[in-house]
Amino acid sequence: MQEIKPLLKTTIAEALNRLGVAELPEIIVQETPPGKEGDYGTPVAMGLARVLRKAPPLIATEIAERLTLPAWVRRTFVTGGYLNFELEPAFLAQTASQPLEPLTPQPGKVLLEHTSVNPNKELHVGHLRNICLGDSLARILRFAGREVEVMNYIDDTGRQAAESLYALEHFGLGDSEGDQKYDHFAGEAYVRLHQEMQDPEKKTTIEHGVQETLHRLERGELRGAVERILRAQLETMYRLGAEYDALVWESDIVREGLLEKAMQALEGTPYVHRPTEGKYAGAFVMDMSPFIPGLEDPYLVLIRSNGTSTYTAKDIALQFWKMGLLGGVKFKPYDTQPSGHALYSSAPEGQPMGFGAATETINVVDARQSHALRIVQASLEVEGRPDLAQHCFHLAYETVLLEGQQMSGRKGITVSVDEVLDEAVRRARAIIAEKNPEHPSPETAAEAIGVGAVRFAMIKSEAKKQIDFRYEQALSFEGDTGPYVQYAFARACSILRKAEEQGLGGEAPDFSQATAYELELAKVLLRFRETVQEAARAKAPHLLAQYLLDLAAAWNTYYNAKTPEGKPATVVLGAPEGLRGLRLGLVRSLQRTLQLGLGLVGLQAPEVM
RNA sequence: GCGCCUGUAGCUCAGUGGAUAGAGCGUUCGCCUCCGGAGCGAAAGGCCACAGGUUCGAGUCCUGUCAGGCGCGCCA
16 A cells, blocks of 8 residues: 555655745645545645745646646646645555555664553553553554564552552461452552551551561562562553563662662762752752753752652663663563563563663653653753753653542542453443344453453543543443444454355456545545554554544445435445455455554454454 | 643544544434444534734644643652
């Protein structure tokens, strides 16, 4: 499937040269609006009106006269200031029927971090958006030719992990083997601990225990206990379709001395100090004012006066490692993920591997932490590497409300991802039982559809828009939803299956028989490639999700099209020979494109629903 | 106080400076003797928050105002 717009742009540029236009303007080629004549058009003449001191229609005509048209352009015409192109229908149909060529590999390596959930309780819907966004973006970037390394950061030395582990011990639950998923089990202990901390007397004891647990965590003594929670969380992530290349544990970053090395590196710059008096006496601080203007207080504490490091310091060390300023983390194989792809984990007993040292990083983190990430980015400038800072991207997403309310772990206003997925699959199962009782594998399909609905709901809007998670909306299977796209795919599969049964699979297409109905579908198909590239460039998976809705809608419209007399206009299998071959070819292309596109946003494509 | 983000149909949202601002949900009315009705068609519903500006052209860019969300610790 080649791209038509770039070819037209080149053709127009040549004509402009012949016209004597010295400085070529940006040439925009767009589809003509529905109902308008022609297939593609350009407004380039309007921008040239002032330079050439002529009326736009006249300029458009002069450009048209100097075009060296490819054989597949049937005619050009001027309307308003626009120069429009009408293409040979056979060419459009044929181009849209051809398989997509792979996109060209791009240099450099992207390190994309997402998920990074505290290993202390089950995932809730707030984590959903992060995982779906990050995983979809990774898939899109890879398809667009980027080398991508997906990393999930495990904060195993944080207070949250310590509280859960201490709670399990404190309540004597450490070794219990309930039938409950272990992350939920640990989460309940965590919540119970917080309830008990309401009591000031108990709080002192608990605080003591948590501190002690924190130290044991830092020494790496409780790794097994953390892993048990992590493994349970990974089940949920896998169920969502998310996979990773490497888990990086905070305790390993610290143990490998990356924190010290990062601080030493910064110490060599003029921007870090150890004040001996004043507010920051005894602390290790960094002056951010040259890099972030308008700060009230330019100083940022990296090491507290009591010797402990701040979160920012650890984040800076991690970022330095990601961009190759620090080495030394070792890895070992950790898991085989559902797709068969190996997952590695940092580990003291591991081997040096090629992770890290990326030319570009993407951190999928909610927008509330924009300031913190800005500081991490600026620390690269402090270190004298503005070139690296420039390739440090924060994919910021707004928070997820739950039925209009701000979520809160402590107040119990939250819903777990497992719970949401179970409910979605339950609903999908019920609909399959109702609509397709003969379904050959209802369980597999229900899983694909239920999970797909949730995942699609998480990525169909722009990341910077706050979204409200509502059951009725996120678990809907009608309208602008994942199952709508999946349904369009299943429908195409159904036709292709029947074609094979009837021995029509090899019928040759006669592209000259293409009708206006085919052309509408073909033009949407031809947008796929540029859409993926734009989604990758803008790091915006929602662009692809929106396109898939467009493509599915175009296909459904085509499928239901009727002649003015009300007769079916676009029957595939019952069409005359040649036209049938053409239609089968288009349906095959549509089916492939939907499958590919669904895969890029992390949805399965069930052949039967 | 300073900074970032958002404001488009009753609701939820699309909309690389270009042609008549589009979907879904909801409402009303139609469409399976056509390959899957989780679908399709039609109707109704818009001072694109407001005011200036830039431009041949602004929902889109700039400035200001208003409204909402979030951030600005030797917390994690």
